[in-house]
Amino acid sequence: MIPPTEGSGALILAAVAVLGFGAFAYRAWKLYRYLRLGWNEDRRAHLGKRIRDELVIYLLQRKLLKRPYYIRGVAHAFIFWGFIVITMGTVDLLASGLFGLRMPGAESGFFVWAVDVFAALVLASIVLALVRRAFFKPARMHIALDGYIILGLIATLIVSLLAFENAGLAAGYLALHQATPPLADLLPLPYPAGVAGTVFAAAWWVHVVTVLGFAAYLPQSKHLHIVTTLPNVFFRSQRPRGALRFVDKIEEQKTFGAATLRDLSWKQHLDGYTCTECGRCSDNCPALATGKALDPQKIVLDLRDLLLKEGDALLKDSTATGTAPAHQFATKPDELWACTTCAACVEQCPVTIEHIDKIVDLRRYLTMQEAAAPPEAQRAMTNIERAGNPWGEAAGTRGDWAEGLGVPTFAQMPDAEYLYFVGCAASFDRRNQRVAKALAKILQAAGTSFAILATEETCTGDPARRMGNEYLWQLQAQQNIETFGRYKVRKIIASCPHCFNTIANEYPQLGGTYEVVHALQLVQDLIAEKKIVLGPGAAESVAYHDPCYLGRHNGIYEDPRAVLDAIEGVTRMEIEPYHRERGFCCGAGGGRMWMEEKVGQRVNHRRVEQILAAGDAKGERPTKVASGCPFCLIMLDEGVGAKGIADQLKPVDVLELVASRLADPAVLEVERATT
Amino acid sequence: MRLLICIKQVPDSTTRVKVAPDGTSIVTDGITWSISPYDEYAIELALEQKDNAADTVVSVISVGGPRTKDALRQALAMGCDDATLVTGEGADTLGPLGIANALKSAIDELKPDLVLCGKQASDDDQGFVGPALAEALGWPHVAVVTKVAPSAAGTEIWKEVEGGHEVWKASGAAVLTVQKSEKEPRYPSLPGIMKAKKKEIPERPVTGVEDPVTIEIVKLEPPPARGGGKIFKDGDVKAHAAALATLLRDEAKVL
Numbered sequence: 001m002i003p004p005t006e007g008s009g010a011l012i013l014a015a016v017a018v019l020g021f022g023a024f025a026y027r028a029w030k031l032y033r034y035l036r037l038g039w040n041e042d043r044r045a046h047l048g049k050r051i052r053d054e055l056v057i058y059l060l061q062r063k064l065l066k067r068p069y070y071i072r073g074v075a076h077a078f079i080f081w082g083f084i085v086i087t088m089g090t091v092d093l094l095a096s097g098l099f100g101l102r103m104p105g106a107e108s109g110f111f112v113w114a115v116d117v118f119a120a121l122v123l124a125s126i127v128l129a130l131v132r133r134a135f136f137k138p139a140r141m142h143i144a145l146d147g148y149i150i151l152g153l154i155a156t157l158i159v160s161l162l163a164f165e166n167a168g169l170a171a172g173y174l175a176l177h178q179a180t181p182p183l184a185d186l187l188p189l190p191y192p193a194g195v196a197g198t199v200f201a202a203a204w205w206v207h208v209v210t211v212l213g214f215a216a217y218l219p220q221s222k223h224l225h226i227v228t229t230l231p232n233v234f235f236r237s238q239r240p241r242g243a244l245r246f247v248d249k250i251e252e253q254k255t256f257g258a259a260t261l262r263d264l265s266w267k268q269h270l271d272g273y274t275c276t277e278c279g280r281c282s283d284n285c286p287a288l289a290t291g292k293a294l295d296p297q298k299i300v301l302d303l304r305d306l307l308l309k310e311g312d313a314l315l316k317d318s319t320a321t322g323t324a325p326a327h328q329f330a331t332k333p334d335e336l337w338a339c340t341t342c343a344a345c346v347e348q349c350p351v352t353i354e355h356i357d358k359i360v361d362l363r364r365y366l367t368m369q370e371a372a373a374p375p376e377a378q379r380a381m382t383n384i385e386r387a388g389n390p391w392g393e394a395a396g397t398r399g400d401w402a403e404g405l406g407v408p409t410f411a412q413m414p415d416a417e418y419l420y421f422v423g424c425a426a427s428f429d430r431r432n433q434r435v436a437k438a439l440a441k442i443l444q445a446a447g448t449s450f451a452i453l454a455t456e457e458t459c460t461g462d463p464a465r466r467m468g469n470e471y472l473w474q475l476q477a478q479q480n481i482e483t484f485g486r487y488k489v490r491k492i493i494a495s496c497p498h499c500f501n502t503i504a505n506e507y508p509q510l511g512g513t514y515e516v517v518h519a520l521q522l523v524q525d526l527i528a529e530k531k532i533v534l535g536p537g538a539a540e541s542v543a544y545h546d547p548c549y550l551g552r553h554n555g556i557y558e559d560p561r562a563v564l565d566a567i568e569g570v571t572r573m574e575i576e577p578y579h580r581e582r583g584f585c586c587g588a589g590g591g592r593m594w595m596e597e598k599v600g601q602r603v604n605h606r607r608v609e610q611i612l613a614a615g616d617a618k619g620e621r622p623t624k625v626a627s628g629c630p631f632c633l634i635m636l637d638e639g640v641g642a643k644g645i646a647d648q649l650k651p652v653d654v655l656e657l658v659a660s661r662l663a664d665p666a667v668l669e670v671e672r673a674t675t
Numbered sequence: 676m677r678l679l680i681c682i683k684q685v686p687d688s689t690t691r692v693k694v695a696p697d698g699t700s701i702v703t704d705g706i707t708w709s710i711s712p713y714d715e716y717a718i719e720l721a722l723e724q725k726d727n728a729a730d731t732v733v734s735v736i737s738v739g740g741p742r743t744k745d746a747l748r749q750a751l752a753m754g755c756d757d758a759t760l761v762t763g764e765g766a767d768t769l770g771p772l773g774i775a776n777a778l779k780s781a782i783d784e785l786k787p788d789l790v791l792c793g794k795q796a797s798d799d800d801q802g803f804v805g806p807a808l809a810e811a812l813g814w815p816h817v818a819v820v821t822k823v824a825p826s827a828a829g830t831e832i833w834k835e836v837e838g839g840h841e842v843w844k845a846s847g848a849a850v851l852t853v854q855k856s857e858k859e860p861r862y863p864s865l866p867g868i869m870k871a872k873k874k875e876i877p878e879r880p881v882t883g884v885e886d887p888v889t890i891e892i893v894k895l896e897p898p899p900a901r902g903g904g905k906i907f908k909d910g911d912v913k914a915h916a917a918a919l920a921t922l923l924r925d926e927a928k929v930l
Contacts, residue, residue, distance in 0.1 A: 256865045371864035378862035386707045387689035394691035396705065455705075471865050 002173060003097040004201035013097050013208065020212025027219035031273060034311035041265035043235040050234050058233045063350040067582060069280065072132065075125035079154070082118035083226065086161070089115045090211050097208060109179035116183040123158045126151055141279040150223045156210045162187065164203035171196035225276045229351045232274040235267055236352040241343060242501040242553035244360055246509035247470045257364025257468060260321045261307055261314060264361060271353040272304025281345035281355060286585040287338040291600020293331050294338035296345035296355045302328055303358060326362040336362050337374055340603065341466050341590035342548040347581050363468030377467045380594035384472060388458035389424035390594050399454025401426070401433040407440050408451045410487040416451035419489045421503065423496035424459050425630030431637060432630040438659035439495050439519050445662050446531040450493065456483050462502040467591035474510065481512035495519040495655065497549035497629045518550060520628045520654055524559040527566045535663030536568045542657070543573040543611050543622035545636065546583030547629035560628050563654050567661055573622045575614045584610055588631035604635035608643055626654045676825070677732045678721040679787035681778055681808065682714040684739055684746035685798040699892045710746045713793025715860035717853035720823055721791055722754045722861065728825070732756050736781055738774045740767045744876055751871035752863035763881040773886025775807035781879055782812060789830060794819055794852040805852035815849045821856040
C-alpha cells in the first residue's frame with residue numbers, strides 16, 4: 001500500500017519521528033548514564049549459555065509460562081511475538097513513509113498474513129489483560145495508570161493497523177501482485193465512495209504517530225522492559241543460583257557491601273529498569289505472605305526509584321554518596337532481614353531479576369560496614385567465630401554424636417573415599433543428631449567408605465554469608481578448605497542442603513573444588529544399585545517438603561522423591577500447589593534460623609497449614625512430613641508442636657525413614673520366601 | 676572524658692574445659708580465648724558513652740602474656756581507641772592483687788576519668804581485681820553497674836539491686852564493676868576489624884609489680900557427670916504422679 005505521505009507528509013512524518021525517537025534517545029542516554037554509576041561487573045563469560053538464555057527465556061518466553069500463570073503467560077507471549085512481527089511492519093511503514101523504501105519481504109503473503117494474525121492475537125490478549133486488571137486484580141499487582149496507558153497505546157496501534165489495512169483495501173490501494181491482509185479483508189466496512197481513502201490516511205497517521213509516541217513514552221514507563229529484557233536476560237548471572245557473589249581481596253576494600261548506589265553493579269540497576277511490576281516475586285514470597293515488611297518487588301523498585309531520583313546528583317559530583325540504599329526508609333533494614341533467601345522470587349521472575357543478590361549486598365553493608373545486624377544474628381556470628389557453630393555449642397563436642405557408632409574420623413581413616421560433612425545442626429541439635437546417625441547407619445549398611453572430621457570440622461560459614469558477613473564466610477570456608485586439603489578430600493557427602501550448597505557452589509570461589517553430593521542423592525544411587533535393601537513396613541502417607549537449597553537453588557527435586565517412592569508402604573503426597581519449584585520455605589534460610597520472628601505469622605506455621613490443606617484437598621492427611629534439611633526439620637517440628645498436632649503429623653528426614661527400613665538382604669529373602 | 680576498661684582474656688564460654696593431668700591446671704590446647712563476658716559488657720557500656728559524646732576516649736588495658744593481645748585487638752575492633760598490654764615474665768601468673776597493682780601503675784600514667792571492669796571474670800569468678808584496684812588507687816568503687824550517664828556534677832551510675840536499681844553519683848574518678856545489661860556487646864564492623872589489625876599495642880613491663888598475696892590452686896576437678904534421668908513409661912498416669920511425688924520428696928528432697 002502506498003503511504004499517505006505525499007507532498008509535505010514525509011516532512012511532517014520526519015519531524016514527528018525525530019521528536020519521538022529523540023525523546024526516546026534522550027531519556028535512554030540518561031538512564032544509561034545512571035546505570036553506569038553502578039560498578040563495572042564483568043558479565044561477558046559463558047557466551048553460549050547467554051545465547052541459549054536469549055532463545056529460551058526471551059524468544060520462547062520460558063519464564064512467563066510457569067505455574068500458576070499459564071493463561072496470562074500465554075497472553076503475554078502472544079503480545080510479545082505479535083510485537084516482534086508488528087514492529088517489523090512498523091519499520092516498513094516508517095521506511096516507506098519517509099524514504100519510499102520497502103523492507104524486503106514486506107509484501108510477501110506470509111508476512112502480511114503474519115501481521116494480521118498476530119494483530120488479532122495481540123488484540124485478544126490486550127482485552128484479556130484489561131479485563132484482568134479491571135475485574136480480577138491479582139493481589140500483589142501494582143495497578144497504576146501506566147499499565148492502562150500502555151495497554152491503550154497497544155490497542156490503538158492494532159486497531160489503527162487493521163483500520164488502515166481495511167480502508168486501504170476498500171479504496172483499492174493494494175498494489176498489483178501484493179498479498180491481501182487476511183483479517184482486514186474479512187472486515188469489509190461499507191465506506192461511502194471517496195471516504196475510504198481519507199479513513200486510510202487518518203488511520204495510517206494515527207498508527208504511525210502512536211508508534212512514535214510509544215517510543216517517547218517507553219523509557220518513562222515500566223514498559224521499558226521490552227527494550228531492557230533483551231540485555232537483562234543476556235547478562236543474567238551465570239553463577240549457580242545457590243552461589244552468592246564473591247568479594248575478592250575483601251581486606252583491601254574501603255567500604256563493604258552496598259554503601260551507595262555506586263556499590264551496586266550496573267546489572268543490578270538494569271534489573272530495576274527491567275522490572276515489569278508484574279508482582280510474581282511478591283506473590284511467592286514467604287515473608288510477604290506471612291506479614292513481614294519484605295516485598296521483593298519493592299526491593300527492586302525502591303533501588304530503581306532511588307537511582308532515578310538521585311542519579312543526576314551522583315553524576316554531577318563523583319564524590320557524592322547519596323542516600324544509603326540500606327537506609328532509604330526507616331523500615332528498610334526490617335525488609336532486608338526478613339528475607340529467607342528461598343529464591344521463590346528469583347525462580348518466578350520472568351525477566352531474570354536477581355533479588356537475593358541485592359538483598360545480600362545491602363545486608364553486607366549493614367553487617368560488615370555498620371555492624372548493625374540484629375542482635376541475635378550478631379550472637380550467631382560470634383558463636384561461629386568462637387565455637388565454629390552458630391549455636392555456640394562447645395566445639396570440642398562436635399563429634400560426640402558418633403560415639404560408639406563405629407564411624408571413623410579422617411585422622412583414623414585417611415584413605416576414606418567420602419567425607420561425610422555433618423554440619424552444625426546434625427552435630428549439635430539432638431533431633432538432627434538422629435538424622436546423622438541414620439545416614440551413618442545407611443552408609444555402613446551399603447559398605448560405603450566414609451569418615452567424618454569430628455572436631456576438625458567447623459561451620460561452613462553459610463549462615464554468616466547469608467547474613468551479609470562475607471568476611472566470616474571466607475574465614476570459615478578457608479579453614480574447612482585447608483582441612484579438606486590436609487586429608488586430600490575429593491568427595492563430600494552433606495546431609496544439610498545449606499552445607500551442600502555452599503561447599504558445592506561457593507567453595508570453588510576460594511579454590512575448593514570437590515565432588516559434592518547431598519545425602520539423598522547418594523542414597524538414591526545406593527538404592528538403585530541395590531547396595532542397600534529396604535524391608536517392608538506399615539502403610540503410611542508421607543508428604544514431601546522441598547528444602548529451598550535442594551530444590552530451587554540446586555534443582556534436586558527428583559532424588560528425594562525417588563528415595564521415598566522406593567520405601568515399601570510409603571505413599572508420597574505432594575504438598576500441592578506449594579511443591580517443587582513453588583515449594584514454600586520453612587522460614588529458616590538466609591540465617592533466619594537464628595533470628596527472632598516476631599512480625600506476622602511464623603513462616604513455619606503457614607507451611608504446616610499448607611501441608612494440612614493439601615492433605616484435606618486430597619481427602620487424606622499425611623501422617624508424616626519428610627524433608628532433607630535439618631533446618632526444615634527443626635522448623636516443622638516447632639510448627640506441628642505449636643499447632644498441637646505433633647501426634648498427627650510427624651516431621652522426619654527422609655534418611656530416617658530409609659534407616660528404619662534397612663534390612664539384611666539375606667534375612668529379607670528368607671522372610672519373603674516363607675510368607 | 677577518658678574511660679579505661681580493664682579486661683581479662685579467658686577461655687571462651689563455648690569451650691569445654693578439661694583438667695590437665697597435673698590436677699591443678701586446665702588443658703590450654705585447642706582453647707578459643709576471648710574477652711571475659713562481663714568485661715565485654717563494660718566495653719559496650721563505655722562505647723555507648725562514646726556514641727553519645729564523640730570526644731570520649733575509650734582505652735582498654737590487660738595484663739597477660741603475648742596472646743592477650745588478641746583480646747585487646749577484639750576490643751579495638753569493637754571501637755575502643757587504644758589498648759595497652761602489661762606483660763613480661765610472670766604476667767601470666769600474677770595474683771589478683773598483683774594485677775590490681777600492675778593496673779594501678781598504668782592508670783597513674785593514663786589518668787582516666789573512670790575505670791570500668793567486668794564484675795568478675797568468667798574463668799575464676801573471683802570478682803577480686805575491680806575492688807582491689809579501687810583500693811589501690813584510693814578511688815570509690817560501685818559494683819554491679821548496668822548503666823552510666825554523664826550528669827551536671829560528674830557521672831550518674833545505675834547499680835543493680837534486688838528487684839530494681841539505685842542511681843549513684845560520682846563527682847570524680849571511680850572504679851565501676853559492670854554487670855550484664857540488656858544491651859548485648861556489639862559485633863565489630865569489618866572496618867573496625869581491619870583498623871584494629873594495624874593498630875600498635877604499646878606494652879608496659881610487669882617487672883617490679885608487688886604481688887603480696889599468692890594463691891595456690893590445690894586441686895581442680897570437673898563437676899560430677901550428670902546422672903541419667905528417669906522416665907515413667909506406659910501405665911497409669913496417677914501411679915506415675917504418686918511415684919514422682921515420692922521421688923521428689925525422698926530422693927531429690929525438694930518437696
